Amino acid sequence: MNRRVYLAAVGTAASAGLAGCSSVLNVFDDDDGPCAGDECDIGMSRNEFLPESYTASVGETVVWKNTSGAVHTVTALEDQIPDDADYFASGGYEDEETAIDAWHDHGGGGINTRETYEHTFEVPGTYAYICEPHVGAGMIGEIVVE
Structure with missing residues (x-):
């Protein structure tokens, strides 16, 4: 597997998976x-x-x-x-x-x-x-x- 393709995919998946987390965390930081x-x-x-x-x-x-x-x-x-x-x-x-x-x-x-x-x-x-x-x-x- 191409390492760059793998890292890009993992990075995108991680960002997508964490996208909703910032709003949960901001509930108390707002x-x-x-x-x-x-x-x-x-x-x-x-x-x-x-x-x-x-x-x-x-x-x-x-x-x-x-x-x-x-x-x-x-x-x-x-x-x-x-x-x-x-x-x-x-x-x-x-x-x-x-x-x-x-x-x-x-x-x-x-x-x-x-x-x-x-x-x-x-x-x-x-x-x-x-x-x-x-x-x-x-x-x-x-x-x-x-």
Whole structure:
């Protein structure tokens, strides 16, 4: 086999095979973050919310999107949300204990790759939340509602 022809073919195949990879890598390198194009407000990498802190207006619906290959949750910390605020968690659970137990019992509240979760914030204040399966790795976020 002609070495130059072989190398040209391998180079072309490698370039074609990697062509789609740059867009996947750029999801997190892009200045607009993983939610460019208004598909979501907060993305999720392997172990972090992107951005970690998000500012919303009263009445705004915030959309999280799993932009990674891991399953995640959005689980509010009851003692770190405003007193008059509604509790929120992916899976629709009404309190933190139920949301966490559901995850550990059967993966309840899991957000799979490319799926979204949304919540409308009606009360101003700071809301802390976690990804239950990755909280040990520091996957913690906050919403500041003004």
